[in-house]
Amino acid sequence: MPLPKSLRRPVVRRTSSSSSVGQTQRKKCRTCNGLDPRGHASTVCLDETAKEPKASLSLVLDALNLSKTKDTARGGCRFCNVLILVLDAFFEKWRGARVRINVDLKEKGTIKVSLDGERWKNEVVEIYAGSVSRTPWPTLGTAHHIPVNSGSDETFNFIRRCIQGCIANPKHTACRFSCKSSISAPKRLLDVGRASSPIRLVDTQGKSFQYVALSHCWGSATMLKTTKSNWPKLAINISFNSLPPLFQDAIIITRQLGLRFIWIDSLCIIQDSLRDWELESSKMGSIYQNSYITISATNSGDGSARCLAERRKPIKIPYENTTKKEFALRARKVLDHHPTSDPNSGPARPVGPLTFRAWALQEHVLSTRVLHYTATELLFECKSSYRCECMPDRKAYPTTPSLIPKAVASKKIEFVWQAWQRIVAQYTLRSLTVPGDKLPAISGIASKIRKATHSEYIAGLWKGNIALDLLWHASPPATSGSGAFVLDTWRAPSFSWASLDVAITYTFLDDEERETFTPTAALLASSIVPTGLNPMGAVSGGSLTLRGPTTPAILSSDQKHGKWAYTLLIKGTSSIHITNDCFLVDSSFKTEGGGKEETVRRARPSDPLRHFKACVLCLSVARYDNIVAGLVLGVSEQNPEAWERLGTFAAGTEAFQKSEEKEVILV
Incomplete structure (x- = not known):
């Protein structure tokens, strides 16, 4: 079937920015262009109307050729050496691989490095200056700090700011809802109370509650489930230690947000009752839409994998300029998850095992607010905006929860x-x-x-x-x-x-x-x-x-x-x-x-x-x-x-x- 016009790739015209941003005096490396987005034949000006237009440059390097580059001590390019050190630290066995290295440069921004191939899919390394006042070279920018633990006070404060920013913003009309329908209310919720209170299953009896919903992979690990036989016991008390680690983390998050109830499918639906499963699964869309927030355990393959966990720390990259002056240069792994400002492009793309599960898609699409716990950082989406820990400022980017509301609001x-x-x-x-x-x-x-x-x-x-x-x-x-x-x-x-x-x-x-x-x-x-x-x-x-x-x-x-x-x-x-x-x-x-x-x-x-x-x-x-x-x-x-x-x-x-x-x- 021939492709319609909407699927044909447009021709992108590249414009040399040499006339607008000028050429630097020193001779640049033909391989990496000195990690400078300016002065290259493929340089593109992001905004030519600005007084100081910012340049961007995308380079594609051959891994085999780069791996043979001389180190700085033997007269090699110091910027190529930076790339090699980063690749050695984050991309195992890249040397000898017949792959392309993608280097994306933006003036006053960070440098993004990725490799083609299924093995390194969605993995991106970000290179940035460790200090605003002492940047190693003029075009390199700094990056937002990301806490090294997803359960840190900093991360929970980030969550609270995201939620309050959504609730208090009068423009977030799509994020306002009324959970009054007894038909769509979950039949059961997990009452997690306070740390000293018993955890138990409660029958909502059609009443409305403010609750959190968990979106997660079941996986093959053994987990506590509600059945016809154990339901009466779970309605009295559930030992915190009897819950899988992921459920424990979800309860901790719920309590940290000052909430009392959480909906977890394996506990709130009687698993050996076909009738109960059919009734509650038919309400799944409303259950997630009416939740206060959805915890998406994106990086957890099953209930044994925690979402409150340590993250890999950024590494220091040794760098000296031509005068032998040392600078603070950092690199960290990020995931290729950001949306773009183009309204016709896709929304944020959280990366992790949960994104391969069919059930989880409607949980993502229908939720009003979502917290994605990924391997490298936390992402927040609502029906109106998007934030992440590496880009914490609120942005009106396309989001997955906004997909249907925006389509409906268009009246088309x-x-x-x-x-x-x-x-x-x-x-x-x-x-x-x-x-x-x-x-x-x-x-x-x-x-x-x-x-x-x-x-x-x-x-x-x-x-x-x-x-x-x-x-x-x-x-x-x-x-x-x-x-x-x-x-x-x-x-x-x-x-x-x-x-x-x-x-x-x-x-x-x-x-x-x-x-x-x-x-x-x-x-x-x-x-x-x-x-x-x-x-x-x-x-x-x-x-x-x-x-x-x-x-x-x-x-x-x-x-x-x-x-x-x-x-x-x-x-x-x-x-x-x-x-x-x-x-x-x-x-x-x-x-x-x-x-x-x-x-x-x-x-x-x-x-x-x-x-x-x-x-x-x-x-x-x-x-x-x-x-x-x-x-x-x-x-x-x-x-x-x-x-x-x-x-x-x-x-x-x-x-x-x-x-x-x-x-x-x-x-």
Whole structure:
């Protein structure tokens, strides 16, 4: 499928700043430019209208070449030596690795160093001056102090300032809520009282309380859970020492904030009661939204990993200038988490094990205020602003909790649909311990979207945006791993992204494309069968009946460079590559006359992959910019009168010149 204009990378023009900021007199190192953002062919002026425009420079260095650089004592570059010392301290085994080193320089700012490759993903080292009055060289800036312990008084004071700054700010209208609904109130809370008081589970009886919520990874570690048998005992007293370390830290944080109650899912939901789990999980969105603040144990892989912990201290880097004068130079590891001021860019990106868990996404999206405990610092987000310990000043950057409120406040329903699709794209990157939780784990967000749009929810799709929602596609197309096959156990209809464990994305249209976007398939009927008490949760069946232009085609498979690709052959047009949902295989079905015909279906893990050519049906779903976008369908094994989705295609309008309007049932 060709990329729409909104996904094509714009051409960035670089401007040499030599005329505006001047060249320094000394000859600079060709490798590192003396760690100076000025005077390089790729220097960019951040603000050319300012009296003293600040420069920025991004360098890409070769690790093998840098590792061979002479040290300062043998006439090497002292600035390259700084980089080498930093890399040795923070990036193990970088020497000898065939990777690129990224060095980002900003005038009067800190220097950010990172390495390409999965091994060092999201890891960034920040180099900065230890003192404002004695900076080693003119363009290097200082950095905000970060306490070396996340449980320090400094960090708790930072938390209190963040919360009070949110509550007291009259502009934070999105952060104000009223927790009066007994329907959405948690059924149980953990009463942590004071340090000398007993900890116990209490039944809220529909009353409203000010409480903290914990977002965490369960992991494989043994933790205390509430069951039908131990619930009466836990309602009397829970020993602090019987709780996993993470829960102990969460209680300490709750008490430090002057609060009495906390909601922890494993304790506040009876784990061996399906009814209790379905009722409380269906309220999950409101539980997090109505909490005073959410503690996000981002860096904790399970209950045994504390969030109140020691952090790695910054290191001192020896540096002498040309006159042998020593300076205080520091370096510390940070995580690539900052948002940007561009409203169209993404919000803050906390880094840690929790960010890979599917359930945690809606806890992040729906919370009013969130504290992210990461490996290097604390991040604070609300529905209006963002702060972190390395950037403590309040900023009106995009935040994840603001995503839906801003879309709703815009009064434009297309913005709400875009918000949903961006969330789903992120959600499908995450993993689940229980595969059947795919729809329940995002049902809280779905409830908010339904409230905002009053649209019918169809197992991950929306009736009010059905054309664009149907055009989800695997990203990238399946090549290996468990997601490259259909699930062993049916979970959702094939037209839903929830039917697979694969990362997906959508066709995001720019303004011009949206003006020309025209749905070509009409939704005639839909049917979804929920399996439990959560109407937005797990399903046991579902179908869509659509009417739109169709054309028969031959789908062929081919293996190139070890990867399987699938091509459509439509009479009168050139071949069209499809974006397959997963691996595909040929299959056969019985006709009404008792004969057999060939078709294509999604491959199971036990299926041998092979070359094939078989008949499929192409359904046009929409047109824009002289492009027809649609679905590739194969006959359903369970119901030969229905069709199952195989992938998506995009083609020129000539492919559907001889199309036939047809009613199609998707299952």
